[in-house]
Each structure stands twice: as structure tokens, then as C-alpha cells.
Amino acid sequence: MDKKTHINYTPIVSGIIKQALKIERVEEYLKRLATHHKDTYAHSVRVGMCSILFARSSEFNQRDLQDIAVYGVLHDMGKLYVPIEILDKNGPLDTRERDIMNQHPRQGFLELSKFGDSLAGLVAVGHHEYKKNSYPRKQRRDDSSVSRISEIVALADICDALVHPRAYKPGMNKSTVERILREQFTGNPQLINLALSHIS
Ligand SMILES: [Fe+2]
Ligand SMILES: [Fe+2]
Numbered sequence: 001m002d003k004k005t006h007i008n009y010t011p012i013v014s015g016i017i018k019q020a021l022k023i024e025r026v027e028e029y030l031k032r033l034a035t036h037h038k039d040t041y042a043h044s045v046r047v048g049m050c051s052i053l054f055a056r057s058s059e060f061n062q063r064d065l066q067d068i069a070v071y072g073v074l075h076d077m078g079k080l081y082v083p084i085e086i087l088d089k090n091g092p093l094d095t096r097e098r099d100i101m102n103q104h105p106r107q108g109f110l111e112l113s114k115f116g117d118s119l120a121g122l123v124a125v126g127h128h129e130y131k132k133n134s135y136p137r138k139q140r141r142d143d144s145s146v147s148r149i150s151e152i153v154a155l156a157d158i159c160d161a162l163v164h165p166r167a168y169k170p171g172m173n174k175s176t177v178e179r180i181l182r183e184q185f186t187g188n189p190q191l192i193n194l195a196l197s198h199i200s
Helices: 011-022 024-036 038-056 062-073 077-081 095-101 104-114 118-126 145-163 174-184 189-197
Strands: none
Touching: 011 024, 011 038, 011 062, 024 038, 024 062, 024 077, 038 062, 038 145, 038 189, 062 118, 062 145, 077 104, 104 118, 118 145, 145 174, 145 189, 174 189
16 A cells, blocks of 8 residues: 655644634634535645745745745635535536636635735635646736745645545555646746655
8 A cells, every 4th residue: 555645844834824823814714614615624724834834945035924824725715616516526527517616716816805815815816827727817927926926825735635635536645746746737847846855
């Protein structure tokens, strides 16, 4: 049997995520997400942690890490608008279901902007734009600082999705994670090496 694959979070990451989760509005958002779909909630917290981990070892300042944690945690808020049957479907989505699923980055943008979290909204709308077959936009944003955060969150999102089991697939071993990252991630290739250095 394959050894389980892990993303190696550090105590510093745990400290930063704990602070981020205590922010009142983040708590509120996450409560709603946990009520809608527990697995998306758990994935969101892990993506927040993974975003901190990757941001810490790339060009970001220490003082940006808590914001990045919040953007990571809130990246999938649009899934509030995806029905449970689709989120939990044990098999490939049909065209109608895929269309609904592919709306979640835009829905996340609308949801977060409604409450004044427009930067978090921009990261939410961009988090599926750093891989092949990107959506909702085919062409990703320019090289702004928001884009660089979106790139980190996008990578954290892909890594978590590959490493952890989902309703429709088991967790993958490190060499499969590496192969898929190299095939699918269209952001800065050096970030792939950085991500792999945190996975065992
Ligand atoms: Fe997503
Ligand atoms: Fe996600």
C-alpha cells in the first residue's frame, strides 16, 4: 500500500491560521461554509494553512501572511452556491453540473464583495486560473500583487485537492502529485519545486 502523502505544516503556520480564524467576519463566513458542506470547510482551512506555508518561503513579507491566510481560507466561498449533490457526487460531473461548479469562483467574488472583502473576492475569482482549462476566465489577470497571491492560493488549492482524499478519488502519492502539478499548474514553475519541498 502507498505511504500516505502529507503537507508538512509548521508551528508558525498553525499560529498564523489560528489568528486568522479568530477574525470575526472570517468566523462568520466559515460557519456558513461548515453548515453547507463540512469537507469544503476543512479543505478551506487547509488551503489557508498551505497558502501561508508557500507564501512564507517565497517573496511575501511576514506582515502579509495573515491576509494571505484569510484569502486562502475564503477562496471557495462560492461553493455556498453549489448544491451538496454536486459537491458530493461520486463520479464525473455532467455538463449542467460542471457549469454550476464552474460558477463558484465568480459566486465567491460576488459573495465576498457584498461584505466589502473585495481583495478576498479577487483571489476567489482567480483561484482556478493557474491551471490548464482555467475558469471562469481563459486568460488570467496581469502580474499585480493580487495575482501573485492568487497564484499561491491556486497552488495551495491544487496541492490540497491532490494530497487529500475527496468523495470521488483517494489521496495521491508524492510522485503523482508532482506529475500532475507539472502537467497542470500554469503559474511560475519554480513554485512547484517550492510546493514539493513541503510535501512528503
Ligand atoms: Fe475552487
Ligand atoms: Fe478549493
